[in-house]
Amino acid sequence: MENKDYILELENVSMKFGGLLAVNEVSFNLERGKILGVIGPNGAGKTTMFNTITGFYQGYTGTVKFNGASMNKKKVNERCKLGIARTFQVTRPFEKNTLLENVMVGSFYGQAKKPKMKECEEEAEELLEFVGLADKKDEYAMSLNVAQRKKLELARALSTKPSLLLLDEVIGGLNPTEVLEMMDVIKDINGRGVSILMIEHVMKAITGVSDSMVVINHGQKLIEGNPKEVMNDPEVIEAYLGSAARRDVHA
Amino acid sequence: MKERFMKFFDNSIGKIGISAVFFIVLFIFPIILRGSGYGNESYVEGVLILCMMWAAMTLSWNLLMGYMGIWSLAQQVFFGIAAYTSAMLNYYFHMSPWLGFIVGPIAAAVVGLIIAIPVLRLKAAPYIIIATMCLAEIIRLVFTNLVDLTRGELGFWMMDSFHDIGSINFNGVDKIPYYYLMFIIFAVIALVCGILAKSSTGLAMKAIRDSQEAAESLGVDLTKTKIKVFVLSAYMAGFCGVFYAHYMKILTPTNVFGQSMMTEFIAMNVLGGLATVRGPIFGAFFITIIMESLQGIDDYKLLIYAIILIITTLIMPNGILNSKAQFLSWNKKIKKLLHKNADKQPTQMVKGDA
Numbered sequence A: 001m002e003n004k005d006y007i008l009e010l011e012n013v014s015m016k017f018g019g020l021l022a023v024n025e026v027s028f029n030l031e032r033g034k035i036l037g038v039i040g041p042n043g044a045g046k047t048t049m050f051n052t053i054t055g056f057y058q059g060y061t062g063t064v065k066f067n068g069a070s071m072n073k074k075k076v077n078e079r080c081k082l083g084i085a086r087t088f089q090v091t092r093p094f095e096k097n098t099l100l101e102n103v104m105v106g107s108f109y110g111q112a113k114k115p116k117m118k119e120c121e122e123e124a125e126e127l128l129e130f131v132g133l134a135d136k137k138d139e140y141a142m143s144l145n146v147a148q149r150k151k152l153e154l155a156r157a158l159s160t161k162p163s164l165l166l167l168d169e170v171i172g173g174l175n176p177t178e179v180l181e182m183m184d185v186i187k188d189i190n191g192r193g194v195s196i197l198m199i200e201h202v203m204k205a206i207t208g209v210s211d212s213m214v215v216i217n218h219g220q221k222l223i224e225g226n227p228k229e230v231m232n233d234p235e236v237i238e239a240y241l242g243s244a245a246r247r248d249v250h251a
Numbered sequence B: 001m002k003e004r005f006m007k008f009f010d011n012s013i014g015k016i017g018i019s020a021v022f023f024i025v026l027f028i029f030p031i032i033l034r035g036s037g038y039g040n041e042s043y044v045e046g047v048l049i050l051c052m053m054w055a056a057m058t059l060s061w062n063l064l065m066g067y068m069g070i071w072s073l074a075q076q077v078f079f080g081i082a083a084y085t086s087a088m089l090n091y092y093f094h095m096s097p098w099l100g101f102i103v104g105p106i107a108a109a110v111v112g113l114i115i116a117i118p119v120l121r122l123k124a125a126p127y128i129i130i131a132t133m134c135l136a137e138i139i140r141l142v143f144t145n146l147v148d149l150t151r152g153e154l155g156f157w158m159m160d161s162f163h164d165i166g167s168i169n170f171n172g173v174d175k176i177p178y179y180y181l182m183f184i185i186f187a188v189i190a191l192v193c194g195i196l197a198k199s200s201t202g203l204a205m206k207a208i209r210d211s212q213e214a215a216e217s218l219g220v221d222l223t224k225t226k227i228k229v230f231v232l233s234a235y236m237a238g239f240c241g242v243f244y245a246h247y248m249k250i251l252t253p254t255n256v257f258g259q260s261m262m263t264e265f266i267a268m269n270v271l272g273g274l275a276t277v278r279g280p281i282f283g284a285f286f287i288t289i290i291m292e293s294l295q296g297i298d299d300y301k302l303l304i305y306a307i308i309l310i311i312t313t314l315i316m317p318n319g320i321l322n323s324k325a326q327f328l329s330w331n332k333k334i335k336k337l338l339h340k341n342a343d344k345q346p347t348q349m350v351k352g353d354a
Helices: A046-054 A076-082 A099-109 A117-131 A146-158 A176-191 A203-209 A227-231 A234-241 A243-250 B002-010 B012-035 B041-067 B075-093 B097-120 B125-145 B176-198 B200-210 B212-217 B222-248 B253-257 B259-272 B278-293 B298-315 B324-353
Strands: A006-017 A020-031 A035-039 A061-066 A084-086 A164-168 A195-199 A212-217 A220-225
Touching: A006 A046, A006 A195, A020 A046, A020 A061, A020 A195, A035 A046, A035 A203, A046 A076, A046 A084, A046 A164, A046 A195, A076 A084, A076 B212, A084 A146, A099 A117, A099 A146, A099 B200, A117 A146, A146 A164, A146 A176, A176 A195, A176 A203, A203 A227, A212 A227, A212 A234, A220 A227, A220 A234, B012 B041, B012 B176, B012 B278, B041 B075, B041 B176, B041 B200, B041 B222, B041 B259, B041 B278, B075 B097, B075 B125, B075 B222, B075 B253, B075 B259, B097 B125, B097 B222, B125 B253, B125 B259, B176 B200, B176 B222, B200 B212, B200 B222, B212 B222, B259 B278, B259 B298, B278 B298
Parallel strands: A020 A220, A035 A195, A035 A212, A084 A164, A164 A195
Antiparallel strands: A006 A020, A006 A061, A212 A220
């Protein structure tokens, strides 16, 4: 057990907003090279937890460890340079920039070593090709639809050459074909050695790709385990469907 | 033919060509003017000096507002600080006005740094506007009330003109030396803005404008980039301030620290188009020349700026130079309208004949 190689470790992380405890003593680990799915009802604190890992919220207690080193005093851009990349639930493209420029920002500023602008351009083109937006590279990001925006977010996050990728509902709002496409892309990224932590509401999709799952409710960790165990847990069913459903399951 | 003409404006060689022609024309303009035998050349040169000065100032503000989306309304402060610094050092310590070009912009940059620090903590535009406006107003009041040093609203006018270099005489009788001095400042600032926009810093600036969170999550150091651009912007504005001090040779707090000058920059930049280099230049030349040719409307200046701002933001929010798509759609609408009328006209005429 103790010999396992963890890329991300959360130790008793709590985040308070005034009187509201959004994340309450959450601990879990992510093994290097694996995909960990995070599920939970709306408002359970999933995105807040993401923000503590990426550093957007600095006022949390507990420890976030990345590659064994504490990230607590590190700012967002520093964590990015060390290899933590994220996408946003509500996509935030640089709307008045071209897609190429969008991806180049991450490529130039997000890597540990600053490359030359020319190299960034080539990398950005490759990444746009990878997510399937190569033909739109000179268009402004404001012209994209939801699915394309999610793909752009992904390309942008990848441009920083992360070793840990945090995906905040990249599948939300996509149609079934697009979901399948996106799942393939995510598996492909994972195949290249990037560890992934993903929040998702589409159960079928997340149980299909995750190596293990964590369920969060009211800011607390309910259960952690492989997808099958988690989906059959009575507490999870209650959190998602209410106590009546739990009775039905038991009956 | 028309297509090709339009394309020429779009590709980068065309753009570089147009700006090269613009600067060459501006460079040889005084020579043409004198050759043409037009009597009042010193007036026209004076207007063009103002055009270039406001264009340079608007360009410097455009870095903050247009490219980085920081709603700082304190650009005139950098201008005024540099102007007063150079003028007062000249009067009290007999420093050469030429050295003002070193000291003035540095003073402006330091003030830029001081203003940047509180602004860094604010993310929403309204708070930044309030903070920068208040800072500008505080500085204006300080300069108004330091009567012993600045003579307050009476105006500070005891500074020298630029000292002569060899036979080049800066006494103001001949405007040519000032014209070329301003031309150099303006051209260098325009060039720096152009290069910066294409550089990696330009990439970060535009990313910050569109989403600070996303930029930060992609590794952009918000603090560093903002401070860098603030200081550079103030430094650029400082050159215009020093020039103004020894060219106009009278400084009053209302004139150089007042919000009316800032309003001018906003109108010029919004009219020409934010986040481009050509936009502020076009806006500054257009507005300055219009204002000069419509003399006697000085009292209504601010009203006119307000009207310009409202109209441009309503019908072409990207500025005149960035609204090609809009112009094309209007063109189509007008053609349609004309077509309809053309269709109607024959029938009406037949009726009339009958």
